[in-house]
Amino acid sequence: MEEKERKTPFLQLVLDDFMFLLFLGVTIYAVSYLIWGLIELAWLSPIPAELKQSLLGGK
Amino acid sequence: MFRTCDITGLKVDTRAERLIQLNAVMAVVSLLIGVIAALLLVLTRWQVVHLLPVDWYYRVLTLHGLNALIFWIVFFEIVGLYFGSTVVLNSRMSSPKFGWLALILMVLGFLLVNATILTGNADVLMTSYAPLQAHPLYYLGVILFAVGALIGVFLFFANLLIARKERTYGDSLPLFTFGLVAAAIIATLTLASGAIIYIPTLLWSLGIIKSIDAGVYKLVWWGLGHSSQQINVTAMIAVWYLGAFLTVGGTSINEKVSRLAFVFYVIGINVASAHHLLVDPGPSPAWKVFNTSYIMYIAVLASMIHAFAVPSAVESAQRRRGFTKGLFDWLKNAxxxxxxxxxxxxxxxxxxxxxxxxxxxxxxxxxxxxxxxxxxxxxxxxxxxxxxxxxxxxxxxxxxxxxxxxxxxxxxxxxxxxxxxxxxxxxxxxxxxxxxxxxxxxxxxxxxxxxxxxxxxxxxxxxxxxxxxxxxxxxxxxxxxxxxxxxxxxxxxxxxxxxxxxxxxxxxxxPPPPKENHGFEAPGTLTLTLLFMGVFLVFLLLNWGWLAAMWEVR
Amino acid sequence: MALLPPEEGWYYKKVARDEKMWIAIALVVCLTLFFWMVVWHVYGRQNPSFTTYRTTPQEFNALTQAFIEKYKTGEMNGIPVVEPPPNSDVFLLGKMWRWEPVLVLKKGQEYRFHISSLDLLHGFSLQPVNMNFMVYPGYDYVLTFRPTSAGEFAIVCNEFCGVGHHTMIGKIIVKE
The missing domain is CATH 1.20.210.10 (Cytochrome c oxidase-like, subunit I domain)
Structure with a gap:
């Protein structure tokens, strides 16, 4: 806390840089929630053929 | 362009002030509609009265959701954003013209949505889950409103950039405005999700797109629906800090902690849109656990930090004024x-x-x-x-x-x-x-x-x-x-x-006199938060115990 | 100072002892909550399922009708009653504004439920046990249930599906 020359610490730079925070927030959300979620929905497999066979027979 | 406030000494950009006033008026109008709808709903669901007929019940429910949960809150948040990025920073409005454009789009959206609902063309509730379909004008109204709000959010960032460049504040933003930054970041991705889902939905209602997948709709929609509530939480906490400052001169006892907590919101709070998909057919439990926990509860940690930081700001200020007796003298004399x-x-x-x-x-x-x-x-x-x-x-x-x-x-x-x-x-x-x-x-x-x-x-x-x-x-x-x-x-x-x-x-x-006492800065607040934790854990255990008594399912 | 820029040196201010204590407690609780959900997947007996298949309303309807035909034992208020054997695949479909079929199950036995919708979203809400799941068109949600209580249970639809939503109620009967 003395008078010695002090550079602004890295974390404070992050806290003060609102445009970086904007980038951070949007990216994490887009990757973790949107993209991951949509990929999983797109990759669902169809109902197994054996199960369909057992109910519908040869139809 | 500026007037100097004779009460606070702040410089007020009168062009921003006008926009703040008009957005505030729209907020109150929206709340009034929401409240009237609320009364009708209470008197319908309480089946002793069962006031509305069935179609009007769902219509008024749609009306209530949009006005109370979207219009009132977003108009008011725009008020906060303009106020926090101009008046608080002694700075100017970047572009009043775009401010007017934002307002006009939002009002148009507000009118279209309410008109389509009241004429019975959008009995789809706030979530409007596809394949449930409303009139195209309803979706258009939502889009106009969202675009207007998004312009407002961008103006907030533009105002900040100007203030930073013109050095109207030091290196760090005031805590209230910093909280609004977090809210505005969440608003950006919220409104973007809204655009991603509502534009195809509009095209689908016009018959240009053949179908909308129910799962995709619900996933992206909640990126709008839930995150918009996270904007509210964040803006509310910024208002808590503001309230502590205005009413008792209280400031966060540690600004670094409070600011970090806001950053935790930026990181973790948005993905909790997953709360709405926990018992849905997709995505997988891995996605659900990771996202529903706000990335390992980083955002819950943030809320708990604020829950301590705001009352302790009040307590610390009050104690310095001499209300030091016992645990709660500061609160009694608030x-x-x-x-x-x-x-x-x-x-x-x-x-x-x-x-x-x-x-x-x-x-x-x-x-x-x-x-x-x-x-x-x-x-x-x-x-x-x-x-x-x-x-x-x-x-x-x-x-x-x-x-x-x-x-x-x-x-x-x-x-x-x-x-x-x-x-x-x-x-x-x-x-x-x-x-x-x-x-x-x-x-x-x-x-x-x-x-x-x-x-x-x-x-x-x-x-x-x-x-x-x-x-x-x-x-x-x-x-x-x-x-x-x-x-x-x-x-x-x-x-x-x-x-x-x-x-x-x-x-x-x-501002209260500087701090003298050592040791605990806010013992009363600590007691209150520990009480809260006790209630929370009891409630949690009750619910898990109850869950364990259900049918087995996997 | 919420309205003013923070005072010089705010970054270096020490965190008060009580605030530190509170943050430590909160952090422990938060991490516990997260790992609790993971651990419950291993040891708990109530978990949302890992299995969902892609389907279409036509396909799912055909499968359900074949399932009903195979195990039908009667009718109740115009809705077929079906008694599938334990450990089998059970099909339940929601449509505006019916749940089909009525299921007769045995207590303590496992059944692989396949749940889907023919039109809009519906909500599968089992009462009075109060277990709730979402039902989508185009998605076959596979939930393996083991009823641990016997009696008559209602399936209330708890997702809005049009003006007849409040009439959408189905039934599951669990025998000892």
């Missing part, structure tokens, strides 16, 4: 006659003990099984967005009226009472809804006697009692909200002007 203070304090209590506690249980993957789509869900968010956000915003307006509208608060003794009436009503309403949900009562349901259905089912007779509480709480809350609307409208349009500091009814507290 300015309870100031409606902004009581509103903020009640908002903290209701948000924490009702909204927060229930929110974590609802948002855990497995316990969601016993609450999903029951009345517990709206019970929970009556605790967050109504008892929390709305009440905090109401408190903030008691400063907005004299400082921005330059009018005295009309019916001042009524204003002192108003936060209590509204807070009490909402608390009773929220708790009774939560309990009704625990009995399995569904939300968004016209008739829980299932008349006309092939079978029937009778809920536990204890629910009759809680329905009465529900009605009492709901009507009390409506009265509290109407009191506020009356005070605000009368003050703004018919009130006496504020000519200078002598006309201020609410004091702006001077």
């Amino acid at each position: 300015p309870w006659g100031n409606p902004a203070f009581s509103a903020v304090f009640l908002s903290i209590i209701i948000f924490g003990f009702i909204g927060g506690v229930t929110g974590v249980v609802n948002g855990m993957e497995q316990t969601n099984i016993i609450v999903h789509n029951t009345l517990s869900i709206p019970g929970h968010f009556k605790g967050t967005v109504v008892g929390g956000t709305t009440l905090a915003f109401m408190g903030a307006t008691y400063y907005l009226i004299p400082l921005i509208f330059r009018k005295k608060i009309a019916f001042f003794s009524l204003a002192k009472l108003q936060p209590w009436v509204f807070g009490l009503g909402i608390a009773v309403l929220a708790v009774s809804m939560y309990i009704l949900g625990a009995f399995g009562v569904p939300r968004r349901h016209y008739d829980i006697t299932f008349s006309g259905g092939p079978f029937t089912y009778t809920f536990n007779p204890a629910t009759d009692f809680f329905w009465v509480l529900f009605a009492l709480g709901g009507i009390t809350a409506v009265v509290g909200a109407l009191m506020w609307i009356l005070i605000v409208v009368y003050s703004v349009f018919l009130g006496e002007p504020v000519r200078g500091p002598q006309d201020m009814q609410l004091q702006i507290a001077p």
